[in-house]
Amino acid sequence: MQDPTPMRIGSALSGLLLVLFLVVHLAGLLPALIAPLTFELYATTLHHQPWLPLLEASLATTATIHLVFTVAKTLRNRRAGNTAALRSRRGRPLAALASRSKVAAGIITLGFLTLHLQQLRWPRPADGLEREALLQVLQQPISLIVYAAGSLAIGLHLLHGAEAAHRNLGLLTPVNGPSIRWGGRLLASVIGGGFLLISLGLALGVLI
Template identity: 55%
Template sequence: MLPSAVAAWIAGSGSLLVLFLLLHLAGVSLALLQPPAFEAYATALHQSPWLLPAEGLLSAALLGHLGLTAWKLVANRQAGNRSALVSRRADRWGAWAARSLPLSAAILLLFLAVHLAQLRWPRPPAGLELARLLEVLAQPWWALLYGAAGLAAGLHLLHGAEAAHRSLGLLNPGNGRAIRMAGRAVALLLGSGFLLVALLLNGRAVGWLA
């Protein structure tokens, strides 16, 4: 596969995963704001005929994103690129986020494996989704992992948003600042949003938050 095609696939699959995270954050936020609405949402989602195809599409996007990113990393290393060249921007935060991609990816993969084992296989019965989630987050180590995964997602996106636009040929000097600021806003929303949800649900589970 041509390098340009690989970059486009990485950008496209990453964008699909970010869209999923935004929708997922909106759904799980209901657990804090409107618990009955969250249970209704979870039950309707799990009974939807399109859920399995959607999960298959997301799984393919994730596997493609991981596999092609690893291929690109190996190709870059073979071409002589090193971490000092990982970011082409005069942006300390972006460069640091880029160098931290392996760490943020590892945290996200660990979280995904744990999260699926806890809340997907097996899936809680209808009406008990929130109870199971609170049971999980009542454990300090799990609450810490869920919060760390939120921060890792935000850190990953801090680099990935601009990199995706560059890979798709959409980044230019005229729109670079706007794309960077928008990417940072989405990264902050996802990172702080999932962290806050994990912390507040932990508080509700252990009793320090009503």
């Protein structure tokens, strides 16, 4: 078990805050697939809240902190020739894949986020037209591919990040390791799979 450092703690805590946002965002987006009127009411109410700009600024700050700390930690580990984490993933090919692809997953996620904000945040759709705007975006093949890739990249990043966050906080032990890994797989499947399901469902015109 590695001792926590400010860099590791910052990376873990910022990541956990972003996971909380993803859970809330997924829950808010799900009605677009199963209850369109409820989704429009939710979106309109949310967009008129006076605290929304502060929340968005906080999310942008948290994401920047997470990116900076994660990149710095990765570079430091490479310079130090740290192979402990690689040895711990022997016999777990999916975890090894998630770890090796974390840079690519991060780049894909950033690209997806940039496109997503450009299409649905600047400018923001008018009240009552949020779902229609989302449908128009997802029915474009290129956009659907990017959204699907972004969903898979988020899932892979969470698969790696759940274990990494507990390790960075000094909470990963041989006793709780299996439970944390299974919990990470479940979290990655629910969030990554949930965003993928919603994207494909809306693109195909599926209404549950």
